[in-house]
Amino acid sequence: MIEFLLLLIFAVFFGLLLHGIHRKVIARIQKRPGPPFWQEILHTLKFSFKQTWIPRTASQVMYVAIVLIAIGIWTAALYVFCIGGSLLLIFAFYMLHKIVEHGTGLSSGSPYTKFGAIRSVMSAAAELPLLVTVSVVYLFTGTLSISGIAGWEAANVPLIGIALPAAVSLYLIILSKAHYGPFSVIEAKELVSGYWTEHFGGWRALLNIALSLKTFVLISVFIVVFIGVLPWWLFLIVMILVMVSVSFICATTPMLTPYNTVLIQTIWTGVVCLYGVIVWVVMIS
Template identity: 65%
Template sequence: MIEYLLSAMILGLLLHGIHRKVIARVQGRPGPPIWQELLHTLKFLFKETWIPKTASQGLYVGVVALALAIWSAALILLLTGGSLLLLFALYLIHKIIEHGTGLSSGSQYSKFGAIRSVISAASELPLLASVALLYLFTGSLMISDIEAYQVINGPLLIPAFPAAIALYMVILSKIHYGPFSIIEAKELVSGYWTEHFGVWRGLLNAAFGLKTFVLLYTFVMVFIGPIGLPLTLLAILILMITLSFVCAVTPMLSPYDSVSIQTVTTGLIAIYIIYLGVFA
């Protein structure tokens, strides 16, 4: 299982490198090489490391370990075809990590990032709507059952398109430089993880790469189905490129606008679910 975790981390970091490259190309810049995020992570792992005097030491280190633990558990859950609802619960724990990381250092910039992580909780609403709509179609929240349904009935991408849009928005809110990335805005320096450096930052980067891969892999599994490893990786790459293009042409929204758009999206999906339940 270790080899799967390491492979997912590396692929996630490379995907983020591709993300930065696509954004740069769309905006007319050369951009960094696609392996830049991987190099950054390795660089941080070998830098001098300490804990700030103002930090809560247990929380400062604990959030790093928790970030690695929950996304490792999420990947194992995907590979074993476990519950999508449990995966949703792990995603919610990540919100605690963001908040705890921002509060742990004592820095005013990371504290503002922590506060915004609470505001950005609206990003969980589309995910909840997506899960509900998937259950309406398949009658199960087990990933293995959802894949089996698609083997018989075809991909859910078209019939459950609103749910796909909802999950797409969730992923968009969790990658760098996106319109919903309010917890990492430039006025907050690096946002909630501004004061994490050295080994701690390297491990957070590794967890971020794992998170990126897990979220993209989840989208492919629940909306396209089992298509084999080569096609799955290709679908993940295409999905990442579309997200990068959206980030390149869309400015970062204010916290208020970010919450408003995600809430309205959830409302529209809820109306669609009611329509299907009543008339379908």
């Protein structure tokens, strides 16, 4: 338990550091100096000690509970990842994060957050390829346990080499959840900060912690499922490289309109479903 708590603290700080690297890389590509790498850690610490209250228009219990739920689901996701649990559970936690986004937006009473919340439901188009990813991984490895998948890769080949479309789907999920990305319509600037505009002070700090855990878990799962188990130092380097690649896309791609976001995600869903059917037919024949 103590080991897990230490890992949890490390994951929070490393996740925040990844968010800081993300901002720095975007800034440098756009020829701006950008904030220091550790800015998101400073942000979170600063928010933690700022004055906090609940808006009068909010559904007060929900407004607070949804923040705790966000931390709860990503802490549980980290635990499942650590014990090499089920990939299906990670998929479930990711889907439950949709409800967190939706609930955060709907609970405050603000029209900006509400539209962010509705856009989060629209971007559910990104989740269907993830289901195909899970199915394809199962078809190849015969297991949905993360430790089992890692064992299969150690005995055979990394899945990224033979199931590239599935890896791209999970990568798109990471991209769609990154700040300032082409699919980040739920926190577009025309909605101020989107679904979490009205969560400030301590609530914002807690949401930052939840999102840093989410980034840490999603990138970790991507590496273990599609590349395999690596030494810890190499694992951290690959995590940073994945984040930098996401930052590069975010820096060079404008934010899409909600319509185009859903359109692109739906087209990719069609492509990856076709791929899933082909893999299934080949595997059973």
